[in-house]
Amino acid sequence: MSFTIIAETNGDTLHPTTYQLIGAASSVGSKSIVICPNGRAASEASEINGVEKVISVVGDCFDIFDGGAWSAALNSVCEGKILISASPNGREIAARLAAKRGIPVIQDIVSISEGLTVERPIYSGKAVETLTISGDAVITLRPNAFDAAESGGNAPINTVNQSADIKISIQEAINKASERLDVTEADIIISGGRGMGSIDNFTHLENIADIVGAAVGASRAVVDEWGMPHRMQVGQTGKTVTPSLYIAVGISGAIQHLAGMRSSKYILAINKDPDAPIFGVADYGIVATWEEAIPALKSALSALES
Amino acid sequence: MNIAVLLKQVPDTTAKIIISEGKVDENSVSKWSMSPYDEYALESGLQMKDANNGLLIAITCGPDRSKKMLTDAAAVGADTLIHISDEGVKDSTHTQQLLAAVIKKFDANVILCGKQAADTNGGSTGPGVAEILDAACVTLVSEVSFTDGKYITMRPSNNGTEKVSVDGISVFAFDKGTTELRRPNVRGIMMAKKKAIESMTSTDLGVDLSSSNVTLDSQTPPPEKAAGQKFDGAEHVPTVVSKLRNEANVI
Ligand SMILES: Cc1cc2nc3c(=O)[nH]c(=O)nc-3n(C[C@H](O)[C@H](O)[C@H](O)COP(=O)(O)OP(=O)(O)OC[C@H]3O[C@@H](n4cnc5c(N)ncnc54)[C@H](O)[C@@H]3O)c2cc1C
Ligand SMILES: Nc1ncnc2c1ncn2[C@@H]1O[C@H](COP(=O)(O)O)[C@@H](O)[C@H]1O
Numbered sequence: 001m002s003f004t005i006i007a008e009t010n011g012d013t014l015h016p017t018t019y020q021l022i023g024a025a026s027s028v029g030s031k032s033i034v035i036c037p038n039g040r041a042a043s044e045a046s047e048i049n050g051v052e053k054v055i056s057v058v059g060d061c062f063d064i065f066d067g068g069a070w071s072a073a074l075n076s077v078c079e080g081k082i083l084i085s086a087s088p089n090g091r092e093i094a095a096r097l098a099a100k101r102g103i104p105v106i107q108d109i110v111s112i113s114e115g116l117t118v119e120r121p122i123y124s125g126k127a128v129e130t131l132t133i134s135g136d137a138v139i140t141l142r143p144n145a146f147d148a149a150e151s152g153g154n155a156p157i158n159t160v161n162q163s164a165d166i167k168i169s170i171q172e173a174i175n176k177a178s179e180r181l182d183v184t185e186a187d188i189i190i191s192g193g194r195g196m197g198s199i200d201n202f203t204h205l206e207n208i209a210d211i212v213g214a215a216v217g218a219s220r221a222v223v224d225e226w227g228m229p230h231r232m233q234v235g236q237t238g239k240t241v242t243p244s245l246y247i248a249v250g251i252s253g254a255i256q257h258l259a260g261m262r263s264s265k266y267i268l269a270i271n272k273d274p275d276a277p278i279f280g281v282a283d284y285g286i287v288a289t290w291e292e293a294i295p296a297l298k299s300a301l302s303a304l305e306s
Numbered sequence: 307m308n309i310a311v312l313l314k315q316v317p318d319t320t321a322k323i324i325i326s327e328g329k330v331d332e333n334s335v336s337k338w339s340m341s342p343y344d345e346y347a348l349e350s351g352l353q354m355k356d357a358n359n360g361l362l363i364a365i366t367c368g369p370d371r372s373k374k375m376l377t378d379a380a381a382v383g384a385d386t387l388i389h390i391s392d393e394g395v396k397d398s399t400h401t402q403q404l405l406a407a408v409i410k411k412f413d414a415n416v417i418l419c420g421k422q423a424a425d426t427n428g429g430s431t432g433p434g435v436a437e438i439l440d441a442a443c444v445t446l447v448s449e450v451s452f453t454d455g456k457y458i459t460m461r462p463s464n465n466g467t468e469k470v471s472v473d474g475i476s477v478f479a480f481d482k483g484t485t486e487l488r489r490p491n492v493r494g495i496m497m498a499k500k501k502a503i504e505s506m507t508s509t510d511l512g513v514d515l516s517s518s519n520v521t522l523d524s525q526t527p528p529p530e531k532a533a534g535q536k537f538d539g540a541e542h543v544p545t546v547v548s549k550l551r552n553e554a555n556v557i
Contacts, residue, residue: 095430099437104397104520107428126323127525135519167442168470176466237482245556266554284546285536292540300547
C-alpha cells in the first residue's frame with residue numbers, strides 16, 4: 001500500500017514535517033508517493049527512505065498560494081489516502097482535496113496505527129478522539145508529533161505540468177520588520193505575559209531567544225493591552241504551537257493560553273506565584289520573578305553555548 | 307449584497323469538558339457560545355452589510371439548542387436566520403454540503419466563517435464549502451472590505467502579511483479580527499426574540515448524507531502528563547537548564 005504525501009517546503013528545501021509525514025506512512029507499513037508542488041525540493045524528497053516515487057507538479061499556479069488552484073493542480077496525481085502537514089496551507093489544501101474527491105478530511109492527527117486508526121485532539125486539547133478510517137481520506141498531521149523518516153533512498157522523479165485558475169491576486173506584500181522566527185516555525189519558544197510588567201521588558205526575552213534560536217511569543221493580555229503584534233499571540237485565539245520547548249514567563253496559564261501550547265513537548269514555567277495554573281502543565285517550574293530568573297537563565301544558557 | 311455567515315455553537319471556552327462512556331457528555335456543558343472566530347466573521351459581515359446595504363444571513367447546522375445562537379446573532383443585526391438540522395451528519399464533508407446548499411439557495415455573494423471551530427479544531431469547513439461552490443477562499447483573514455467590485459483582505463504570508471483581492475463568490479475564514487465586537491443593545495435583544503428562525507433538514511435541501519469512510523471510536527480525556535518538577539527560587543535555574551539539556555534533550 002502507498003500513501004500520497006504532499007510535500008511542504010521552506011524555500012528550496014523540505015520542511016522538517018515532510019520527513020515526519022513519510023515517517024508516519026512507514027510506521028504503518030506504507031510506502032510514500034511524494035508530490036512536490038512546483039517541483040520544489042523534489043530531489044531531496046527522492047532521497048528519503050520509504051519513498052517509492054516523487055511527482056513534481058509544475059505550473060504557474062504555484063507562484064502564489066491559492067488553495068483552490070493548488071488543490072486543482074495537485075488533485076490529478078493524488079490517490080488513496082493523502083497525508084499533508086497540518087500547517088495553515090496544508091489544512092486548506094486538505095479540505096479542498098477532500099471536498100473535490102468526496103472523501104472525508106481528518107485534520108491535525110497526533111498518532112496513527114495500523115487498521116487505520118488515528119487520534120486527534122479536540123476542544124483545544126481538552127479531549128482526544130479516536131477515529132477509524134476505512135477507505136480513502138485526506139489526513140493532516142500535527143507538526144512534531146511523528147518520528148521523521150531518515151535519508152537513504154533513491155526514488156525516481158516524474159514531472160507533470162498542470163495549470164489551474166488562480167482566483168486570488170496579491171495587491172501588496174507587507175514584510176515584517178524583524179527577522180525573528182515565527183512562533184509556528186520555531187522549535188523553542190519563549191513567551192512573556194503580563195507578569196513582564198511592560199512591553200519594553202520583552203528585550204530580556206529576545207536576548208534569551210537569540211542565544212538558543214527561539215521565537216518570542218506572548219499571551220493575549222500583552223497583545224491586547226500593550227499592542228504586541230497579534231501574530232505573536234499563543235492560545236485559543238492566537239497560534240497553536242507544538243515546539244520541543246515552550247518557556248512561559250510571567251504567564252498565569254489561563255485555559256485559553258494553555259489551549260495553544262499545552263501540546264508542546266516540554267514546558268518550562270517561570271512565575272512568581274507558586275499557585276499559578278501554568279505550573280499544572282509545566283514539566284519544569286521555577287517559582288521566581290523574571291527579574292531574578294531571566295539573568296540566571298541567560299548566563300546558564302550562554303555557558304552551555306560557549 | 308447577500309452575506310452568508312456560518313456560525314457554530316460550541317461549549318464556551320471556559321466550560322469543562324466531561325467524558326462519559328467514551329463520549330463527550332454534551333449535557334454536562336455548563337454554557338454554550340458562538341465559536342470565538344465566528345464572532346469576528348459575524349462582526350465583519352455586519353460591517354460589510356452596513357457599508358453595502360447588504361442582507362446578512364446567519365446559518366448554523368446543529369441540534370435545536372444552536373437556535374439560541376442565531377437569536378444572539380439577530381440581536382446584533384443578522385437579518386435572516388437559518389437553522390439546518392444536523393440529523394444524519396457524520397463528518398465535515400456532510401456539514402459542508404448542507405451549508406453550501408443553503409448558501410446557493412440564498413444566492414450569497416460572500417461567505418464568512420471562522421478559521422476553525424473551537425470543538426473540532428478542524429479548519430475544513432471554509433475551504434471545503436468554497437470547493438463545493440467553486441469559489442475563491444482566503445483563510446486567516448482579520449478584516450474584509452468590498453471596493454470597486456472586489457473583496458480586499460489581509461492574510462499572513464511567509465514574510466509578514468499581504469493584501470489580497472478576490473472577485474466573484476468568495477469565502478473568507480477568519481482569524482481574530484482587528485475590530486472590537488459589537489454588543490447587542492436592549493432594543494436589539496427584544497427585536498431578536500421575535501425574529502423567525504427558518505429550519506431545514508437535509509431532505510429539504512436535497513442533500514444525500516451518504517455513509518462516511520470515517521467512524522468515531524471514542525472520545526477520551528487527554529493523556530495525563532507526569533507531574534512536573536518545581537523549584538523554589540532563581541538559584542535553581544542552572545539545575546533546570548542542565549535538566550533541559552540532559553533529561554529532556556531540548557537545548
Ligand atoms: C474567548 C477568549 C479567548 C482568549 N484567547 C487567548 C489566547 O489566545 N491567548 C492567551 O494568552 N489568552 C487568551 N485569553 C485570555 C486569557 O483568559 C487570559 O486573560 C490571559 O492569557 C492572561 O494573560 P497573562 O497570563 O499574561 O496575564 P495574567 O493572567 O495577568 O498573569 C500574569 C502572571 O504573571 C505573574 N507575574 C507577575 N509579576 C511577575 C514577575 N515579576 N515575575 C514572574 N511572574 C510574574 C503572575 O503571578 C501571573 O501568574 C482569551 C480569553 C477569552 C475569554
Ligand atoms: N455546523 C456548522 N454550522 C455552521 N457553521 C459551521 C459549522 N461547522 C463549522 N462551521 C463554520 O466553519 C468554521 C470552521 O469549522 P471547522 O471546519 O469545524 O473547524 C467555523 O468556525 C464556522 O464558522
